[in-house]
Structure formats: C-alpha cells, structure tokens
Amino acid sequence: MLTTRGVCLNCFWGCLQMADEFERGVDAAVLKYVAIVAENMQIAMDVVANSAKSKVGVDTGALKADIKTGVEVDGVEVKGTVGNTLEHAVFHHQGTGIYATDGDGRKTPWGYTDPKTGEKVWTKGSKPNPYLQNAIDEEQGKITKLLGGG
Template identity: 60%
Template sequence: MADTRAFEQACDNSVNQMQELLMQNMEQTLEYVAGKAKGRVGVGTGALRADTRSLGVEIVGDEVHGAVGNSLEYAIYHHQGTGIYASDGNGRKTPWVYEDPKTGEKIYTRGSKPNPYLKDTIEKEQSTISKLLGGAN
C-alpha cells in the first residue's frame, strides 16, 4: 500500500491557504463596504459614521462569513426608520412625544424615515464587492 501522508498533508495545506486567502479577501471587502457606507450615513454628531466598521470575519462550516455594522444603540433606528416610516412596516402607528436629551425640548413625532446606508452600499457596490471577494485589488 502506498504512503499517502505527503499527499494528504499537501491537500490540507492547500485548504488552509485557500481559507486564509478567502478570509483576507472578505476582510478587504468589509473595509471597502464600511468606507463607502460612511459616506451615506446621515450627519448628526458623526458618531454613527465613525462607528461604521468591519465587525469581523469567521469561517462557519465551509463558508466565510463577514459583517459590517455599528455598535451604537440607535444605529438600527437610523438604518431601518421608526414609527410610521419604519422600513418593515411594523413601526408604531400613533404619534408620541419625547424630551430631547440635549435641549430638554419636547419633541412631537410620528417617527423618522429610514436611511438604509449599509443596504444601499451593498446594492450599489455589488460589482466591486464581487471583484474584491474574488481577489481583485
């Protein structure tokens, strides 16, 4: 019987090299998407824009997963909208009043319109994203 250990090791090494390459391509793609998405974030204090970043890459089974996002509590509301404007249609249907924490002023609202800057970036940059994932610089 032939000794196949060298062949098996070469196959394992090839798989490891491919996974590393795919992870590098994904990370480069995530950085690109985050950079482009920052240009689409509405400007308030700039905190949301500054916090838009790659959330990391991982291998799950035989797939490479990556994400871009924010850690700020209000990021989801900015992206998806609130109240009658909520993008998924299940926002609050009645108006409400809240106190602005900066000014103390009472604000009457029906919600805020969505700014899906991450979704829009992915849709608009699909061609470049595909190229980056494939290894193009």
C-alpha cells in the same frame, strides 16, 4: 520482492506514502486558500464600511465612527460582518414610527423632549436611512470580484 496474492507490498506501501503526501498537500492548499479568502473578505468588508460611512447621516458623527468590520474563520467557512454597535443605529437604518421598514413601527404620533434644546417635540417617526444595505448594494460588483466570483 515480497508479494501477497500477486500484489507487491513495496509498491502498496509506496502508494500509501504518496497518498499521505498528497493529502497533506491538499490540506495545506486549502488552508492557504481559506487565508486568501479571509484577507479578501476583510478588504470587501472595508469597502462596504467606507461606502456606508459616506452614506450615514451625521449628527454627532457617532454612527459613522462606530461602523465596524470583522471576519471569522471556522474551518473552511469564512464570514464577514459590517455594522454598528450603537443602540440607536437600528432606528436610523430601519426608520421608526409610520416610516419604519416593513411597517413594524408605531402607528400613532408621540412626543419627547429634545436633549439639545429641551423643547417638547411631536413626531410620527423618522424615515429610514439604510446606509449599510445601500453600501452593500452599491459595492456588490467589487465584493463579487474580491471574493472570486467575477
């Protein structure tokens, strides 16, 4: 038995090997956990998207069709997103003019030519339809359960 200052070197090296194996096991477990959370995040985002699709106002169906989801994994951080990419989505969601959320819309009436009828239309704005936020609020219980908090 080789010793240095009363420490068995064979035992010391054995402990180091066990520590390395333990660390590799923990790393593998973390990766599996992150993968499970990412899968559950995608399911949660799909739940929100489906709920939002039932709440969005339908004129042409473009907003409903454009609701997209995504999940990003960066190390052990998992981030889910759900939303629209169409330019007019924010105006539909947050409202415009005097009805705009947080009061940051135009305060005076304005006119535009309706692209469907060609007629001049005067408006004070449109009321918000926060379909994404309403979907998140409505589905919060399911989201919490899917992500391990309930």
